[in-house]
Amino acid sequence: MNTQSLPLVLFMDKLKQFLRQIVPISDEEFGKAIPYFEIKNLKKGEYFVHQNKICRQIAFINKGSLKTYYINHKSDEVTSCFCSGHCFVTSYKSFIKQVPSELAIQAMEDVELLVISREGLYKLYDISSIWQTIGRILAENEYLVMEKYASVLNNESAKEKYLRLMEEQPDILQKASVEDIASYLGVTRRTLSRIRKEISNM
């Protein structure tokens, strides 16, 4: 079946459910947004955002998982986030400041995204105050997510972070490489190997 020929609305149900957890939105109000979204399919390894390119879109993950990473001053790839399940993904700093993205966002498996451009989103803000509210809450959420991330970096050991990953995103442990998981935890592969051994002995 060629999914591209089906009406877009059929693919936007998860998004509607997701938004209704944030703010009550009628079918009518939601309907206004449909023309501004489009489907984007990525194969494993392809990029939603390239490093050093300006990020001009926000994506909602309909299916699949992605990782975000950057290159540090030792030229290592550092994984900063595993994105799976139904949520928004963007390189937020690049998106709001329209500067080149330090982050790359890459598909870890085939993914289906619902994508809206910055221009489209701003038009939605103009035509609908509920979308303005959604935009503000989205921004606040980005702050809260980042604060949580910083708190985890500050307070949890690599082992605790690994256990959290097992708990919250067990699928990622299958889909990501040892290198990616280790850099996400902030340790070397060798230490990750020790952590896994410790956990298997618990």
Next chain:
Amino acid sequence: MNTQSLPLVLFMDKLKQFLRQIVPISDEEFGKAIPYFEIKNLKKGEYFVHQNKICRQIAFINKGSLKTYYINHKSDEVTSCFCSGHCFVTSYKSFIKQVPSELAIQAMEDVELLVISREGLYKLYDISSIWQTIGRILAENEYLVMEKYASVLNNESAKEKYLRLMEEQPDILQKASVEDIASYLGVTRRTLSRIRKEISNM
């Protein structure tokens, strides 16, 4: 001289300068905000935000320096930020969600703050679209500051962080205790002592 009896406007000049770096604002527009601010003086050791209390204000630092800290799961105080110079301070998560603050914000020396309540700020949003813009940019800035913080946590060694502190906030090295600086760097006092020795031999 009793500073309390002088007109508030005399104390708000630094704030005006600070805002004009963000957005052009006329004297008239700025004047509208004056009634919503008040001066708050804190002695060394006193708190602007208490842990577990809801934060209902934002402060602009007119004079002095503060630190933000929280208690981690090992019951250690962890310093997360040293605030000095002219900038805004608040426990942002608590402020936007109106939940008890994990952070405490404490004066490291006598400080003079310009304080606006959440209600006052929201009223300013209503009466002036430029203040709405300021509010949004403030929120985006909080995101960017937190992202920067996370990036430093992720990418810099304790020694690099110490050198950055020497560079960017040298006054803090005098005002904060060894414990505070060490927990800010994410190491023990012992390691900070080694870092200082290393740097003095450079």
Next chain:
DNA sequence: TAAACTTAGGGACATTTGTCCTTTATTTTA
């Protein structure tokens, strides 16, 4: 299918950091 390549696990040793403790200098209090 065999050879080449990639990936994960783990051994051996070096380096870094933490823990515990003592010494010294500085500040506070009686």
Next chain:
DNA sequence: TAAAATAAAGGACAAATGTCCCTAAGTTTA
């Protein structure tokens, strides 16, 4: 001002982590 309390520096050893390997298993390519 002397005694007590607090704060910072650093020694000695233990624990954790990194570096540099090698091996084995799985995957890709000729």
